[in-house]
Structures are given as structure tokens and as C-alpha cells.
Amino acid sequence: MIQIAVPATASRTIKRVDLIAARAIGMLWQLMGTIGGIFLRQTNKIASSMAALWATLALAVQPRSWTVPVRAVFLRQMLFTAVDAIPSALRFAAAVGVLLIVQTMMWIDMVGVSIDIIAPFLWRSIVREIAPLLACLVVIGRSGIAISAELGTMRAGGEVEVLDSQGIDPMTFLVMPRVLAVMLSVFCLAVVIAVTMVVTGYAVGAMMGAIRTTWSDFFGEISRNFDVQDLIFFASKTLIAGGFAGVICCLEGISVHGAITDVPRATSRAGIRALTAVFAVSAILSILFYDKFLVFKFG
Amino acid sequence: MNEHSNLKRELPAGPAILEIEAVRFEGQGEMSLSMNQFSSTVGAGELVKVSLQRRHDPRDAASLLIGLHHPPAGSIRYAGQDWLGRDYTRHFQMRSQIGRVFAGSAWIHNLTVRENLWLSMSHHGLATRRIKVNVKRWVQRLAGPRGALVHQAMRKRPSSVEPSILQICQFVRAVCNQPRLLLLERPFRFLVDDLYDRFVTAIDDLRSKGTGVVWFAGDGADHELAFRGPIRHWPVVNDVLIGDGRATS
Numbered sequence: 001m002i003q004i005a006v007p008a009t010a011s012r013t014i015k016r017v018d019l020i021a022a023r024a025i026g027m028l029w030q031l032m033g034t035i036g037g038i039f040l041r042q043t044n045k046i047a048s049s050m051a052a053l054w055a056t057l058a059l060a061v062q063p064r065s066w067t068v069p070v071r072a073v074f075l076r077q078m079l080f081t082a083v084d085a086i087p088s089a090l091r092f093a094a095a096v097g098v099l100l101i102v103q104t105m106m107w108i109d110m111v112g113v114s115i116d117i118i119a120p121f122l123w124r125s126i127v128r129e130i131a132p133l134l135a136c137l138v139v140i141g142r143s144g145i146a147i148s149a150e151l152g153t154m155r156a157g158g159e160v161e162v163l164d165s166q167g168i169d170p171m172t173f174l175v176m177p178r179v180l181a182v183m184l185s186v187f188c189l190a191v192v193i194a195v196t197m198v199v200t201g202y203a204v205g206a207m208m209g210a211i212r213t214t215w216s217d218f219f220g221e222i223s224r225n226f227d228v229q230d231l232i233f234f235a236s237k238t239l240i241a242g243g244f245a246g247v248i249c250c251l252e253g254i255s256v257h258g259a260i261t262d263v264p265r266a267t268s269r270a271g272i273r274a275l276t277a278v279f280a281v282s283a284i285l286s287i288l289f290y291d292k293f294l295v296f297k298f299g
Numbered sequence: 300m301n302e303h304s305n306l307k308r309e310l311p312a313g314p315a316i317l318e319i320e321a322v323r324f325e326g327q328g329e330m331s332l333s334m335n336q337f338s339s340t341v342g343a344g345e346l347v348k349v350s351l352q353r354r355h356d357p358r359d360a361a362s363l364l365i366g367l368h369h370p371p372a373g374s375i376r377y378a379g380q381d382w383l384g385r386d387y388t389r390h391f392q393m394r395s396q397i398g399r400v401f402a403g404s405a406w407i408h409n410l411t412v413r414e415n416l417w418l419s420m421s422h423h424g425l426a427t428r429r430i431k432v433n434v435k436r437w438v439q440r441l442a443g444p445r446g447a448l449v450h451q452a453m454r455k456r457p458s459s460v461e462p463s464i465l466q467i468c469q470f471v472r473a474v475c476n477q478p479r480l481l482l483l484e485r486p487f488r489f490l491v492d493d494l495y496d497r498f499v500t501a502i503d504d505l506r507s508k509g510t511g512v513v514w515f516a517g518d519g520a521d522h523e524l525a526f527r528g529p530i531r532h533w534p535v536v537n538d539v540l541i542g543d544g545r546a547t548s
Contacts, residue, residue, distance in 0.1 A: 067421065067422045067423075067424065068421045068422070068427075069414075069417075069418055069421050069422050070422070150409070154407070154408075157404050157408070158358075158401075158403060158404035159404060159406070159407050159408065161358075161362060161367060161404075162401065162404065162405060162406065162407065163407070164367055164394070165362070165365060165367065165394060165397070165399050165401075166394065166395065166399075166418065166419035166422075167391040167392060167393070167394035167395030167396075167397075167419065167422075167423065168391065168418065168419060168422050169387065169391050173422070
């Protein structure tokens with residue numbers, strides 16, 4: 001057997017290299033563990049939101065869930081989320097409608113195209129993307145955060161336990177009617193917003209002399225370009241995005257543990273997560289529905 | 300009052316409504332009651348008295364008995380059925396038969412007192428007319444001369460109602476659907492002395508119809524109240540609930 005004598009300095013160097021390599025591998029593992037942990041946590045959150053949305057819909061289709069108090073909660077929530085939100089939705093829609101029409105007219109002048117080319121683009125961008133998103137923003141900002149704060153306060157104050165003790169399922173009484181109300185409100189407000197944007201846009205554009213066609217031509221051009229696919233996409237997008245927004249706000253509120261001082265934190269978290277979910281759902285649905293990243297098919 | 304109690308006829312003990320076997324439990328709060336190998340039963344018509352000290356909080360223990368917390372060891376059965384598994388509909392149905400007077404937070408604050416009183420009965424399908432009759436009858440019976448104040452309070456939200464009136468309302472809510480089990484957490488706190496006899500008689504009447512009662516007592520005049528037998532005791536030693544209490548009458 002041949003033995004090789006390693007000098008003492010070389011031995012120390014080898015040990016040092018070994019140590020550095022071990023540390024590097026350790027750090028790499030730690031990094032992978034952290035990334036894996038974040039991924040699992042996010043996946044878990046998405047899965048629980050989807051499960052809660054599914055449970056809500058499963059409860060909603062059972063007639064026995066719709067007891068008198070549950071119907072009252074639903075109607076009260078619809079009133080607050082949809083009806084009371086109409087003035088703010090109109091304000092936002094009018095402002096965005098004006099911005100959109102001014103920008104459009106500027107491009108028409110610059111590129112030199114006519115209104116019949118630009119109208120479909122305008123209408124589709126409103127129906128497919130802007131109106132649903134704006135409706136979600138209004139509902140989350142106005143009602144989603146309020147729902148989260150209300151449920152968080154109820155949880156921290158022991159009110160959820162009071163319901164449970166009386167044999168009332170908090171999911172049926174607190175979550176289901178609120179999520180459904182948010183879903184329907186987003187849909188209804190998106191319709192209001194889309195119509196307002198077009199009408200205000202036309203009115204302002206015509207007053208400024210930017211739009212030179214008559215209302216009937218303008219409206220005719222829009223209605224000619226409206227197809228069933230748009231309606232299906234509009235309905236599914238508003239309902240799904242609204243459902244996720246509602247579920248996230250409810251879950252964040254109901255999962256408050258400890259004191260009432262935890263409620264503001266849960267509320268702000270609910271707002272951010274609901275907005276993230278709405279943008280993500282909108283993007284995913286656009287890709288899935290039109291099977292392409294660029295959703296606008298001109299003409 | 301105690302002399303008067305000796306004249307009262309003892310109620311017959313009925314079948315077990317609540318069966319607790321070898322339960323180990325520690326509440327979430329610092330002052331919560333805990334259990335260690337706790338075993339006992341609450342029979343129909345029976346009253347179980349838990350004498351608390353002022354610092355004790357019975358909420359977690361009461362919630363444990365109705366399946367809102369799950370013990371790490373042991374079992375709790377209500378009317379022969381456990382609180383385990385995912386049959387939530389059955390659990391909620393079971394809880395709808397249980398009346399509870401809470402020691403702490405007891406109200407849904409964004410509803411009026413009337414809506415709170417009606418909530419459980421309405422949710423479980425009782426007709427509006429019957430709810431109205433039940434509530435009216437129990438308010439008359441429990442509140443007596445203070446009935447007008449209770450009716451006035453029903454239009455308000457709980458946060459703006461005086462505690463003694465709210466306590467009457469809590470009692471009305473707990474008893475007006477003829478519960479099979481009644482959990483009373485410090486029920487006489489805030490109550491005016493004149494009404495004690497009315498409440499004791501009402502509880503005894505419910506017991507004669509088969510309601511089992513767990514009474515977390517410990518306020519000022521609680522020891523003077525004269526309920527009919529049989530009364531069992533669950534003593535509390537070092538914040539631990541002991542199930543082997545002797546039966547007294």
C-alpha cells in the first residue's frame with residue numbers, strides 16, 4: 001500500500017476548503033428550505049381560499065341554509081355593498097371614462113384612424129378588463145375591508161363563539177351571505193361602471209369636440225361589437241374575482257386570534273391580499289379565456 | 300331561603316344528558332378552569348353546581364361541554380352523541396337544544412336585543428308567531444315588574460342597554476326554546492335581588508320538565524339560592540374541576 005505524505009499546510013487548506021464547501025451547501029439548503037416554506041405557505045393560502053369559496057357555493061345551493069336570519073344578513077350586505085356603493089362607482093367610472101375617451105381621441109388624431117376602428121377596442125377594454133377591475137376595487141375598498149374588520153371584531157370579542165353556542169354555523173350565517181353579496185355586487189357594479197364609462201366618455205368627448213359621430217352611431221358601433229363571448233367573460237370574471245375578494249376578506253377577519261388590537265392588521269392584510277387575488281384572477285382568466293396573453297383582438 | 304328549600308320536593312333524576320369521561324383539558328385563558336381525568340354526568344332534571352372563586356373564568360369549560368373545544372384526552376357525549384368528526388350539521392343541531400347564559404361577551408353587537416333573542420329560534424326554523432309568544436311569555440315570567448324596561452331594551456343594541464336588563468334578556472334567550480341542557484355562567488351577576496326567586500322557580504320548572512342544568516356559581520348571594528334537589532357539586536381545587544363531587548339535596 002502506498003502512503004502519500006500530505007504536508008501540514010496542505011492539510012489545513014483542504015480542511016478549510018471542506019469547511020467552506022459545507023457552509024455553502026448548508027446555506028443553499030437553508031435558502032431552498034426558505035423558498036420551499038414560502039411556496040408551501042402561499043399554496044396553502046390559495047388552497048384554503050378556494051376551499052372556502054367552494055364551501056360557500058356548496059352551502060348557498062342548499063335551500064335549508066337560507067334561513068330568515070341568513071336572508072336578512074344577505075340583503076343587508078347587498079344593500080351596503082351594491083346599492084350604497086353606486087354613487088362612488090359612478091364617480092370613479094365617470095372619471096376613468098373621461099380619461100379613457102380623451103386618451104383614445106388623442107390616439108385617433110395621432111394615428112389618423114376613425115371611430116369605427118377605435119370603438120371596439122374601447123368597448124372591449126372596458127367590458128373585459130377595466131369595469132370588472134374597477135368594480136372589484138370599489139367593493140374591496142368600501143366593503144371588503146369593512147367585512148374583514150367586522151368579522152375580526154366579532155371573533156376577538158367572542159361573538160363568533162356566541163353564535164356557535166346557539167347552534168348557528170358561522171360559515172352559514174357570517175361568511176356565505178357576505179361572499180355571495182360581494183360576488184353579486186361586483187357583477188352589478190361592473191355593469192353600472194361599464195355603462196357609465198361609455199356614456200360619460202361620449203358626453204365629454206362630444207362636448208370637447210373630440211367625438212364627431214352621433215350617439216346612435218357610437219352606440220351602434222359598440223353594440224355591433226358586443227358578442228356572447230364578452231358577456232360570458234364579463235360574468236365569469238366579475239363573479240370569480242368577486243368571490244375570491246369576498247372569501248379572502250371574510251377569512252382574514254374570521255381568523256383573527258387574540259385581542260381586538262389585531263383587527264387593524266388583519267384588515268389591512270385582507271385588503272392587500274384581496275387586491276392581489278383580484279389582479280391575479282383577472283390575469284389568469286384573461287389568459288385562459290382568450291388563450292393568449294394579448295387579449296385584445298382588434299376588429 | 301334555605302328553610303324554605305327543605306320544604307321543596309326533590310325532583311326525580313332522569314337519564315344522563317351530558318356524559319363526561321376521563322377528560323383532560325386546559326383552558327386558553329389564565330383564569331380558565333382545567334380538568335384532569337374528569338368524569339361525571341348531568342342527568343335530566345339534575346342541577347350541577349360549580350362553586351367558582353371570583354377570579355375563575357368558566358367560559359372555556361362551558362364551551363368544552365358543548366363541543367366548541369376538543370379535549371386532548373377523554374370524551375364528552377351529549378344525549379348519547381359525541382362532538383367528534385365532521386358532521387357539523389349534527390353538532391349545530393345538538394347545540395340548538397342547549398341554552399347558555401354567558402359570563403362575558405354574550406351578544407351580537409350589530410343586531411338589536413330583539414334580533415339577538417330571535418336569532419337562534421328563527422335560524423332553527425321556529426315560526427315567527429311562536430317565537431313572539433315564547434319571548435313574551437318568558438319576559439313576563441322572568442322580568443315581572445321590569446317587563447316594560449325589557450321590551451324597551453329590545454329595540455336597542457346590546458351596548459346601550461343596562462346590564463341588569465341585559466342579564467334578564469340573556470336568561471330569556473337561554474330558556475325560551477325549552478333547552479335540554481342549560482349552562483349558566485354566573486347567571487345572577489348584575490341581576491336585581493327581587494328577581495332571584497323568579498329565576499330559581501323558572502329553573503326548577505325547566506328541570507321538572509327534564510332540563511339538566513350546569514350552574515357555574517360564585518357570586519355574592521348564590522349560596523343563598525334554594526333550588527330543589529338533586530344537586531350535584533363539582534368542586535374546584537387549585538383551578539382544577541373535580542368530578543367526584545358528592546350528591547347533595
